[in-house]
Amino acid sequence: MNTDRSSEISMVHDILQEYNGVNPILIDRDILRDHNAEVIVHPCNWQGCTMHIAVEHKQISKHLQQHHGINTSATSEDTQQISCLWTDCLHARMKPGNLTRHILSHLGVRWICSSCEATLSREDAFRRHALEKLGCQDAKAVVKYGDKSLVIDTVYIDGD
Numbered sequence: 475m476n477t478d479r480s481s482e483i484s485m486v487h488d489i490l491q492e493y494n495g496v497n498p499i500l501i502d503r504d505i506l507r508d509h510n511a512e513v514i515v516h517p518c519n520w521q522g523c524t525m526h527i528a529v530e531h532k533q534i535s536k537h538l539q540q541h542h543g544i545n546t547s548a549t550s551e552d553t554q555q556i557s558c559l560w561t562d563c564l565h566a567r568m569k570p571g572n573l574t575r576h577i578l579s580h581l582g583v584r585w586i587c588s589s590c591e592a593t594l595s596r597e598d599a600f601r602r603h604a605l606e607k608l609g610c611q612d613a614k615a616v617v618k619y620g621d622k623s624l625v626i627d628t629v630y631i632d633g634d
Contacts, residue, residue: 499624501526502540505533516581516623521559529581529623531597535574546574582620589613 505513505528515526520542527537535546544556549571558565558573560580568576575596584593585600589610594600600615 499526499626500524501528501626502537504536511628513626513628514619514623515626516620519561519580521561526624529578529583529619531574531578534577538570538573538577544570544573546570581623582618584618586616586618587613588616593618 499515501515502525505515514529516529518525518527518537518541520538523541525537525541527534538544538546547570549569553569553571555567556570556573557567558576560577563580565576575598579595584595585597586593587600587603587607587610589612590607592603592607592610594603597615604610604613604615
């Protein structure tokens with residue numbers, strides 16, 4: 475591991491441990507750079523991972539690539555399927571390109587229709603719902619995060 479990178483992660487770990495009190499939170503410093511106010515994180519339960527990940531499609535994909543060696547852009551017919559190694563996942567094998575949105579379901583993220591209060595597990599399902607369901611065309615998505623999600627106010631953390 476690059477020692478500069480190691481010291482950056484260590485510093486962020488120490489800051490977040492102080493912020494959280496008892497339980498340390500280990501996140502990638504890039505998450506702090508990509509957010510200017512708050513970031514919502516969740517523990518990564520991928521086979522022995524001790525980090526927290528930002529609860530966003532882009533950040534989950536980046537985490538899977540950088541920390542677990544999974545090319546999440548692989549979706550072609552020739553792509554080998556992989557198993558989800560999330561703790562207690564019973565899901566079948568899938569293409570790596572579908573893994574990021576699958577992980578969002580593990581994080582407990584739900585999109586709730588502001589018109590009819592339908593609860594959907596994926597953003598694309600909410601968009602389809604809003605287009606197709608009468609009375610929901612002007613609806614907004616209310617995003618609910620899982621119970622283990624934490625909000626980190628990046629204003630109090632010096633990310634540089």
